[in-house]
Amino acid sequence: MIGERIKSLREKKGYSITKLADLAGVSKSYLSYIERNMQNNPSLQVMAKIAAPLDSNIEYLLGDESLPKLHENDLLDDEWRSIIQNAVEEGMSKGDFQVLKDLIRSNLWKKNMTERNASINEKKKTSNIIILHIDNDN
Amino acid sequence: MIGERIKSLREKKGYSITKLADLAGVSKSYLSYIERNMQNNPSLQVMAKIAAPLDSNIEYLLGDESLPKLHENDLLDDEWRSIIQNAVEEGMSKGDFQVLKDLIRSNLWKKNMTERNASINEKKKTSNIIILHIDNDN
């Protein structure tokens, strides 16, 4: 349930119910209800207000209630998310990504190969991967 | 705003407001308000009820309201998530990924270049990206 998540995050931060209620701008009585699942139908605004001082978001607080669970607490942080989101919007396929991933796993990572492409060279500072070839015929 | 998302998904399904309201089990008047952003603070239960017949989820409907936006409708689904999760665990950096992303954006995508690497060749079916070179010296 939703209450456990909030309570867990709250205690992790060392906040009392009263403190979190103040930070969030909701009444402590209502927060108390929510944590104990006595009122499990809060509005989006209340959820957002509670999530903020917990450095969380509605999605995470929903937890199993809803399908996905992505959260900084769960390894995949927001920066990653937006990077990937953009890539997908720009047409990256799962297969494309899998190549990169498999590459890393198979430790080609460590091996140096030759050849270089000038147009890509400038990207070097941010990564140790250089992509030379893009195949378009399948 | 939240209204646009719902309306967009609804129309994509070919549902009328009345139809969706029936499927979701909420009043059509309220749904109408929400779509026009005249009432932008629905409860979680209402959100969940609306999301279901749209084959969506609260997260997606929230859209910009909340930080992440991941959804099957946005191409980023659970499969993506686990792929990326694994990659991160295997040491992939954001910079590494950014190279790939920038590459796609700059439309190298469309250009064919030469050279090929036998050890990677077998990956061709799943991707149109072939990685030839991994630089390790920075």
Place this chain on the structure above:
DNA sequence: TCATCATGTTTTTTATAAAGAACAATATCA
């Protein structure tokens, strides 16, 4: 040791979310 404060709970009140009409406007078809 008793007074003040912080804790979380339960009661009461009030604000508003959400339903249930009734409505106007357009579409459908006999």
Place this chain on the structure above:
DNA sequence: TGATATTGTTCTTTATAAAAAACATGATGA
């Protein structure tokens, strides 16, 4: 072409979310 059905809207009501207040319990400390 006029009756009936759908569309989405606006008005009215009622159910309940959320605040405010009062409360109980333990902690702090003078």
